[in-house]
Amino acid sequence: MDFLRPASWEEALAAKAEHPTAVPIAGGTDVMVEINFDHRRPAYLLDLNRIELLREWEVGEENVRLGASVPYTQIMENLRTELPGLALASHTVASPQIRNRGGVGGNLGTASPAGDAHPALLAAGAEVEVESVRGSRLIPIDAFYTGVKRNALQPDELIKTVHIKKADGPQQYSKVGTRNAMVIAVCAFGLALHPETRTVRTGIGSAAPTPIRAKEAESFLNAALEEGGFWDNGKIITPSVAKQFADLVSAAANPIDDVRGTAKYRRHAVGIMARRQLGWTWEQYRGTGRTLEGAA
Numbered sequence: 001m002d003f004l005r006p007a008s009w010e011e012a013l014a015a016k017a018e019h020p021t022a023v024p025i026a027g028g029t030d031v032m033v034e035i036n037f038d039h040r041r042p043a044y045l046l047d048l049n050r051i052e053l054l055r056e057w058e059v060g061e062e063n064v065r066l067g068a069s070v071p072y073t074q075i076m077e078n079l080r081t082e083l084p085g086l087a088l089a090s091h092t093v094a095s096p097q098i099r100n101r102g103g104v105g106g107n108l109g110t111a112s113p114a115g116d117a118h119p120a121l122l123a124a125g126a127e128v129e130v131e132s133v134r135g136s137r138l139i140p141i142d143a144f145y146t147g148v149k150r151n152a153l154q155p156d157e158l159i160k161t162v163h164i165k166k167a168d169g170p171q172q173y174s175k176v177g178t179r180n181a182m183v184i185a186v187c188a189f190g191l192a193l194h195p196e197t198r199t200v201r202t203g204i205g206s207a208a209p210t211p212i213r214a215k216e217a218e219s220f221l222n223a224a225l226e227e228g229g230f231w232d233n234g235k236i237i238t239p240s241v242a243k244q245f246a247d248l249v250s251a252a253a254n255p256i257d258d259v260r261g262t263a264k265y266r267r268h269a270v271g272i273m274a275r276r277q278l279g280w281t282w283e284q285y286r287g288t289g290r291t292l293e294g295a296a
């Protein structure tokens with residue numbers, strides 16, 4: 001196995017063009033497990049650790065540009081206000097050691113349906129900026145996941161940055177696991193309220209072949225909130241609306257039975273998380289989040 005160590009982004013792109021089968025390694029918290037267990041024996045490893053720009057982030061007017069290798073710990077410590085859903089999700093990843101190494105670029109590279117960043121990215125709204133020597137392109141997060149552990153990257157492309165919408169309202173993330181730390185999600189759910197556009201977005205993890213949004217549930221809730229004037233009057237969402245939303249989230253899941261849980265349990269649990277998160281985020285919106293005139 002050859003180890004390629006580019007000193008710059010341009011060198012990394014050139015190396016990936018020359019060796020499209022080279023496996024990029026950032027934190028290595030997925031790659032090294034696969035190599036140690038002999039699940040993968042690539043001819044080339046492409047070490048991205050000397051590339052400073054992958055560890056940088058920038059907070060703009062509307063988006064955060066998050067370098068692919070920014071570790072979870074940095075997201076938790078520095079981007080909690082701008083990216084609350086992703087910061088909460090980062091908290092649930094593994095242990096401090098893994099959170100100091102692993103990042104969102106690696107989570108996207110692996111594209112496991114159980115990856116914790118995905119529901120938060122889907123709910124917030126994100127685009128993945130990928131680049132090769134041929135140029136760069138932005139992939140909407142919904143189009144990034146193409147199958148179980150598959151993504152939309154071409155063999156010569158690398159993930160450079162993830163553009164994530166700054167929170168304009170409350171966000172939540174939770175996952176179900178057999179214990180509180182070092183656990184892969186049995187299933188997970190993320191919710192973001194977007195008062196500016198009067199919409200909600202969701203993300204479901206580990207309950208379908210890929211991370212997905214519950215689009216029918218979103219449409220239902222968007223219509224119900226609009227119809228009832230909820231964004232303006234800040235009333236408590238009725239239990240029947242919350243239940244219907246949760247049922248539609250459950251229906252959007254397409255889980256399997258596996259060692260971590262049954263399909264039935266996963267479908268049930270994502271619905272419970274959806275209902276709870278709607279309650280938490282809406283309470284927050286009714287309290288500090290709502291600035292519209294007439295807010296009660």
Ligand SMILES: Cc1cc2nc3c(=O)[nH]c(=O)nc-3n(C[C@H](O)[C@H](O)[C@H](O)COP(=O)(O)OP(=O)(O)OC[C@H]3O[C@@H](n4cnc5c(N)ncnc54)[C@H](O)[C@@H]3O)c2cc1C
Nearest residue numbers: 024026027028029030031094102103106107109115116159
């Ligand atoms: C003990 C343990 C516990 C874990 N617990 C969790 C957990 O709770 N939740 C969770 O989501 N994950 C968990 N993981 C998995 C892992 O930590 C995450 O997926 C992490 O985000 C991977 O990031 P990384 O930088 O280490 O990726 P790496 O291992 O370096 O890379 C992962 C994949 O992404 C590719 N890649 C990396 N960077 C790029 C790039 N810039 N462009 C293109 N491809 C790239 C690699 O080639 C590889 O295919 C755990 C892992 C371990 C070992």
